[in-house]
Amino acid sequence: MGQILIKNAYIVTMNAKNQVYTNGSILVEDDQIIAVGKVDHQLVKNTAETINAEGKYVLPGFVNTHVHTSQQLGRGLGDDVDLLTWLHQRIWPYESNLTEEDSYISTLLCSLEQIRAGVTSFAEPGGQFVSGMVKAVSEAGLRAKLAKSVMDCGEGLPKIWQRNTQEELDQQEDDFKKYHNTADGRVQIWFGLRTIFNNSDDLIIKSKALADKYHVGLHMHVAEVKDEIDYTMEVYGEPTVTHLNRLGVLDKNFLAVHTVWLTDEEVSLFRDKQVKVSHNPAAAMRVLGFAKIPKMLKEGICVTIGTDGAPSSNRMDMVDELWLTSLIHKGWRLDPTVMKAEEILQMATKNGAQALLDEDLYGSLEVGKKADLIVINPNSASMLPLHDPIANLVTSMHSSNVESTLCNGKWLMKERIIQTLNEADILKEAKARAAAIYKRAGIDLPDRFPTITF
Ligand SMILES: [Zn+2]
Structure with a gap:
């Protein structure tokens, strides 16, 4: 899987002291976090995927x-x-x-x-x-x-x-x-x-x-x-x-x-x-x-x-x-x-x-933990400005602000595009299966409004 370097981010570590790094970096190698905060450039291989997260947050998943x-x-x-x-x-x-x-x-x-x-x-x-x-x-x-x-x-x-x-x-x-x-x-x-x-x-x-x-x-x-x-x-x-x-x-x-x-x-x-x-x-x-x-x-x-x-x-x-x-x-x-x-x-x-009995594995961004993290892009009309940046994550963030999701060192979503699954196929299959189950189960929801079917 190699290395991923995310830099210039507002990193909310959720470590024991709940430290936050402004302009911080995080370096992932394979499925692990190997550096967080200020990353020693000697650790970064020239094959590393580098992401400039200026103006964005990085949080644990x-x-x-x-x-x-x-x-x-x-x-x-x-x-x-x-x-x-x-x-x-x-x-x-x-x-x-x-x-x-x-x-x-x-x-x-x-x-x-x-x-x-x-x-x-x-x-x-x-x-x-x-x-x-x-x-x-x-x-x-x-x-x-x-x-x-x-x-x-x-x-x-x-x-x-x-x-x-x-x-x-x-x-x-x-x-x-x-x-x-x-x-x-x-x-x-x-x-x-x-x-x-x-x-x-x-x-x-x-x-x-x-x-x-x-x-x-x-x-x-x-x-x-x-x-x-x-x-x-x-x-x-x-x-x-x-x-x-x-x-x-x-x-x-x-x-x-x-x-x-x-x-x-x-x-x-x-x-x-x-x-x-x-x-x-x-x-x-x-x-x-x-x-x-x-x-x-x-x-x-x-x-x-x-x-x-x-x-x-x-x-x-x-x-x-x-x-x-x-x-x-x-x-x-x-x-x-x-x-x-x-x-x-x-x-x-x-x-x-x-x-989930996994506190040693994830839940915070620390060296040695699994690379489970998310990148949040707050640049939307519904989330800006960020006077109280930690509060905004709870009070004004929407899931549409979650830009990328990394689990076990692998991108599951990158810039809002799902990487691991075929989303369109799943939506299509889900609609068909849901309708079939509804029929098979004999469930019959009443119409909420008078409905005229053409
Ligand atoms: Zn339940």
């Missing part, structure tokens, strides 16, 4: 800690409906009618959106076909923690999903053995748990044991909606997080998503057990509620940002989620001083890397 790549073809299936309609009449029929090839195309479409928004690494909580997702992520050039969507109990599940605990565990272990650390180590397999509604205690405990055995993470939707707490109070006599703690699964490698309905004691449990949190503000505002994110950050909990799935928020755009994270908590707390821009950038970079 964003880490999206919760994204359902297999739901991308279901975008628009869940608007303006309550959660149970969303789940039973839209999402389950959609997902249970996906084929392996659909999952592959869905993940490719989602990968395009991730790359365009500056994401270089993500965690997917579980689709039905890990094989399809692995193929797509390998080709896209991204990093990902992939899992199977695992369910062993609960009412109303589509027939093809009715599996017992051991079958679900075996399938996950099988996926792990086949796909973990493939694509130059970019693809890793994690263990997934859907929700407490569909996961028995036995499955939860054994999935955690497997995650520990293989030194990877466990990804679960936790305390998403009020109904979930009503359910766990009725069935277990305690709220979700208290119950998970009783099962002994709260730990450093536990990635808890949404985490809206937690008591203060449960927030303390997260802190004590070093649980990682994925905050998905768009999905939260739409249906879930307001998570205690400012309190969690104050307690020192590793809070990160995710987009959730396309039918949950319709925008799989991390840049939008950064902006929403800055707004949502100021609003409900009636306190404009909470959730500062610099905290939000940490959530989307180094906290994300830490939550």
